[in-house]
Amino acid sequence: MIKAIVTDIEGTTSSIDFVHRTLFPYAKAHLRAFLHTHAGDAAVRRLLAEVERIENRTLSVDAAADVLERWIDEDRKLTPLKALQGMIWRTGYESGALKGHVYPDTPEYLRRWQAQGKRLYVYSSGSVEAQKLIFAHTDYGDLTPLFSGYFDTQIGGKREVDSYRRILEHLALPGADVLFLSDVGEELDAARAAGMQTCQLLRDDKAVPARAHPQARSFADIVV
Incomplete structure (x- = not known):
């Protein structure tokens, strides 16, 4: 049983369309501004450090945003990307922009x-x-x-x-x-x-x- x-x-x-046509575009559109606003937050800093580890190079906030936007386009299943997307989507759900x-x-x-x-x-x-x-x-x-x-x-x-x-x-x-x-x-x-x-x-x-x-x-x- x-x-x-x-x-x-x-x-x-x-x-699948909800994820690829609504959630992914929303995260990509708000990603760069979110990083600039929250780059000082401990949780975001840890995730950006993980992005640097995966890329094996030091990244500015904008360079990290470039990498993450590319990962979104490639539908990469990487933990720091998924975690940051979740943070961005939370703001969308809480504002009523996402359902x-x-x-x-x-x-x-x-x-x-x-x-x-x-x-x-x-x-x-x-x-x-x-x-x-x-x-x-x-x-x-x-x-x-x-x-x-x-x-x-x-x-x-x-x-x-x-x-x-x-x-x-x-x-x-x-x-x-x-x-x-x-x-x-x-x-x-x-x-x-x-x-x-x-x-x-x-x-x-x-x-x-x-x-x-x-x-x-x-x-x-x-x-x-």
Whole structure:
């Protein structure tokens, strides 16, 4: 019996277009001004130091902004970028400029699964803060109370088997009791190699079918 469900966000609970056409452009448009305003903040300083470490060079604020903007364009899954994006998005959500998108069936089935006693978790390349912001500011209300925890790239890359093994250690459950939901075949492959149950969401034509995994067009098609 499935005791816990770990879900991706993009293409699974929420539209890929929302992330790429709304969130990424918003972060890029506000990034440089945010860095100039908050470069003295301890948390931002630590993230800029991590950018310098990855680039292996000293960077001015504007040079760091150039690097981060390039990473956004390249959709790089790097922790300092994701953390800074989360900080910028927070200001957007708090001002009302952003609203977190989820598919209509998402809140219905998350609530249903939680009511059945299943523990719900998120695993996304976006920072934990960014994950919480999406689910806290939806048209269906604040969904964050439904989740027992969140995982991001600090636990490892989403296509790496060890990442899912670490998640299982955190959940203290055998893989057979955990269902991982994603639209990306390589992520599902890694989760299955770690022992998890898997299901691929095919929400739209952007998802490439991975025949090795059960498939669903919506959460309503998932049997748990």
